[in-house]
Amino acid sequence: MRYDPMMVQPMREELTAIGVTELKTPEEVDAFLASKSGTTLVVVNSVCGCAAGMARPGLRMALQEGGVRPDRIGTVFAGMEIDAVERARSYFSDMPPSSPSFALFKDGQLAWFVPRHRIEGRTATDFAADLKKMFETHCVTGAAK
Amino acid sequence: MGTFHDNMGELHGITVVVDTEGSRIAIGRRHEMNAVEIVLMDADIHEEAPGASTKKDFIQRAAQVGVWARHRRLVMPMQGVVSVTPLGQFEG
Numbered sequence A: 001m002r003y004d005p006m007m008v009q010p011m012r013e014e015l016t017a018i019g020v021t022e023l024k025t026p027e028e029v030d031a032f033l034a035s036k037s038g039t040t041l042v043v044v045n046s047v048c049g050c051a052a053g054m055a056r057p058g059l060r061m062a063l064q065e066g067g068v069r070p071d072r073i074g075t076v077f078a079g080m081e082i083d084a085v086e087r088a089r090s091y092f093s094d095m096p097p098s099s100p101s102f103a104l105f106k107d108g109q110l111a112w113f114v115p116r117h118r119i120e121g122r123t124a125t126d127f128a129a130d131l132k133k134m135f136e137t138h139c140v141t142g143a144a145k
Numbered sequence B: 001m002g003t004f005h006d007n008m009g010e011l012h013g014i015t016v017v018v019d020t021e022g023s024r025i026a027i028g029r030r031h032e033m034n035a036v037e038i039v040l041m042d043a044d045i046h047e048e049a050p051g052a053s054t055k056k057d058f059i060q061r062a063a064q065v066g067v068w069a070r071h072r073r074l075v076m077p078m079q080g081v082v083s084v085t086p087l088g089q090f091e092g
Helices: A005-016 A026-032 A052-064 A082-090 A124-138 B055-065
Strands: A039-045 A072-077 A101-106 A109-114 B015-020 B024-033 B037-047 B071-077 B081-086
Touching (some): A005 A039, A005 A052, A005 A072, A026 A072, A026 A082, A039 A052, A039 A082, A052 A124, A072 A082, A101 A124, A109 A124, B015 B055, B024 B055
Parallel strands (some): A039 A072
Antiparallel strands (some): A039 A101, A101 A109, B015 B024, B015 B081, B024 B037, B037 B071
């Protein structure tokens, strides 16, 4: 089942407005994840009010506060671009499907995964703090360590 | 907690651990709950048995990565249920 595109559009724009790359096809997902150097965050966006409603502003806050951040951030939308979501999940297939969820890759390897239940019931501020901690742990490179 | 269905109770849509007084334990998104039954969506259920992983192991693994949705919709009788707890409250 796909959701009403008009209902979903503001949820997409919450991420694209902060510079997150939208990935709508399997080919776009593969191209985005082709680079095996540096850090890449993939956000599985969703309409879920319990978790995604905090996840999106949490990511915005984490990025706007500055500091360490992934080199690249992309997003697929669960329940909309089914094939793109499936392809994205194939890169972290040991993890049960979960939306929203966050997968952070470092040099092509999955370094951190945040499933939906780790976002449920938290505030955007709390989740932003989780993300910043994750970025500081995994996204510091080379001499900066 | 913010959901689109405020009439469905506080934990509607939240991933919960449903523990029973017996060997059975389930994890899934809480849909409905009343005095008779609890309905979970995208759930997995585990039966503790000799040689199998414990309830604690099952919860710990789920707390880390979530659960595989082996049941799209799982209905459990409330009789024998001892707790319904958000999975997010468990350490992974």
